[in-house]
Amino acid sequence: MENFRNFHIDGAWVEPSVDDTLDVVNPATEEVIGAIAMGGQADVDAAVAAAKAAFDSFSQTDREERVALLERICDGYAARSAELAATVSAEMGAPMALAAQAQVPSGLAHFRTMLKILADFEFETDLGTSLLVREPVGVCAFITPWNWPLNQIACKVAPALAAGCTMVLKPSEVAPLNALIFTEILDEAGVPPGVFNLVNGAGPVVGAALASHPDVDMVSFTGSTRAGVEVARNAAPTVKRVAQELGGKSANIILDDADFGRAVSRGVFAVCNNTGQSCNAPTRMLVPHSRMDEAAEIAAAAAGKVVVGAPGAEGTTIGPAVSDVQFDRIQRLIERGIEEGARLATGGPGRPEGLERGYYVRPTVFSHVNNEMVVAREEIFGPVLVLIGYEDDDDAVRIANDTLYGLAGYVSAGDRERGRAVARRIRSGQVNLNGARPDFRVPFGGYKQSGNGREWGRHGLEEFLEVKAILGYHEGAK
Known part of the structure; x- marks a missing residue:
């Protein structure tokens, strides 16, 4: 993979600001199968700046444009499913059957589910003489884990794109290679420059820089409760929205x-x-x-x-x-x-x-x-x-x-x-x-120290929307 030591910022593969790499290890063999660059503050600043610059135009795209974009992403994802499955299996040790039949399809399922939701989602609602408008929250930072990597990336990226948000992704450094293929899919599908950006790195460095960045409007984190607490602490001074899917002991x-x-x-x-x-x-x-x-x-x-x-x-x-x-x-x-x-x-x-x-x-x-x-x-x-x-x-x-x-x-x-x-x-x-099957339409998230906010389905889309009330928008009573 020729871009595995580069980041994707503002629609281009770019070299990192620091000369630091991390080996990716196949857990089945304990052998190194690649290496990724580890970013720093300057890489985060560049990615967030690109996302901020792209927000003005992307947030104004209409439903039809976003539907068409998600359709192209689905087509590109499906075309590279076998490559994604092989990569997930190699970097996190999932059996090929699980990778091909669950790990990879779950990511595609989120995009296909979001397509159906976006088709008739009401972004505007009349309430008397007022108009309620649901609009994108802004620049989003995504910090995702290694255990269901494509599932957790897709369940954030799909609704964020559907909402009209721009974003920076920091995937897990333990299993990062699938995210690079995912980035190529989005790029080839025509995601506008700056709308989706990727920076690899360690949680305490890149993750913390994203969570605390003043130009990030929302951070969505999936991982341990301990790490989630640190994300919330880093986000608190800028009072940004924080969505977290954390640990469990079900x-x-x-x-x-x-x-x-x-x-x-x-x-x-x-x-x-x-x-x-x-x-x-x-x-x-x-x-x-x-x-x-x-x-x-x-x-x-x-x-x-x-x-x-x-x-x-x-x-x-x-x-x-x-x-x-x-x-x-x-x-x-x-x-x-x-x-x-x-x-x-x-x-x-x-x-x-x-x-x-x-x-x-x-x-x-x-x-x-x-x-x-x-x-x-x-x-x-x-x-x-x-x-x-x-x-x-x-x-x-x-x-x-x-x-x-x-x-x-x-x-x-x-x-x-x-x-x-x-x-x-x-x-x-x-x-x-009684052993019900997973349903990608229903919300996923936790009470107590398992997090806050919801992912998946309609509730997942709503996480990426602000609600604006315009009073006096209509004349007379409704």
């Missing part, structure tokens, strides 16, 4: 009338998907105390069917953790669970047998966990499930809500009305009932 309540074999197994596979590196993973499974042993046996059997292996190998279910840092964190927390007295139903520390190289993790299930243990409180971000017992529905809801987070929740029930009642009481931005 509860999965298995009610006693659910199909236990199906519900418990489904929960295990959901945790292990993407090597457990999903912020909304159902990592706390709540089961009746009286059925703890039964649930542990089912969960261990399900985890045994998860095939850990090379991303390109046939039959691989999950690949490696994304980095040595992530691998070490997962190992420490597995050891902590053992120290705390949780029962190890399957898995444990160390690599799976036969995988001596690469950041591979054993799918791990702890049973007889209480909600005060570290493994029940902290986001592990690996294929680690904890089973927690409860007395009745009220107790299950209490435990589910006893967390700093509130990103997602899960309920399995034989009686749908009972499941609905429990779902309504869970304090999280999404609740999945």
Whole structure:
């Protein structure tokens, strides 16, 4: 990739202001597969200036122009899907099936969903003699993660373009190569110069510079709660809008009338998907105390069917953790669970047998966990499930809500009305009932320390709009 050490600013690939690079490592082989430039304040200043200059004209484009632009982006994205999948697999370790069938399609789904929303979205509404106008918020800074890289880039960029905003993207430096291809797609689709800009770099440097920049009107961040706090602190002096999708420790309540074999197994596979590196993973499974042993046996059997292996190998279910840092964190927390007295139903520390190289993790299930243990409180971000017992529905809801987070929740029930009642009481931005499939039209975001604001669908578009009231716009009463 010829531009992998350059940034994209004001419609051109430009050299960085500082001579600093970072290796990109394939987590399956631990081998370097490339390097990216690491930017500084001057690169951020140039990108923000380009976005600010482009805003006046792009914000005035009409619906038809933006629809046509999004259509061209969809066409270009689809044409390069295979290349994107191979890149995501190489830089973050996703199995090729997951990369090709979920990681890459999720990004395209956000653009296609936004096209449908934009087609009839009401940007102006009459209210008596007044006119309410929804207009783009301005220059946006996007700081995105490595775990679902294209999903998180697209769910910000698509609505921002639809709204008429301009933007600067800082993708994760851990898995940045897919963002460079994405940038090429936007460039080839005819995104006007300055509307979309890309600067690579470290969070404490480029991310902090973007969040604090006086000419940035909004910062949208996805990542850990700890990093989100720093983003908010950096943004506070300029009173810019801050949208955050942060950590999670989602509860999965298995009610006693659910199909236990199906519900418990489904929960295990959901945790292990993407090597457990999903912020909304159902990592706390709540089961009746009286059925703890039964649930542990089912969960261990399900985890045994998860095939850990090379991303390109046939039959691989999950690949490696994304980095040595992530691998070490997962190992420490597995050891902590053992120290705390949780029962190890399957898995444990160390690599799976036969995988001596690469950041591979054993799918791990702890049973007889209480909600005060570290493994029940902290986001592990690996294929680690904890089973927690409860007395009745009220107790299950209490435990589910006893967390700093509130990103997602899960309920399995034989009686749908009972499941609905429990779902309504869970304090999280999404609740999945009986294994429902993802829906790109509905909002995604969290309560409490899982963030603020919403992404995806119509609510995602509204995040990038200001509301202006023009009083006296109409004569007489309506």
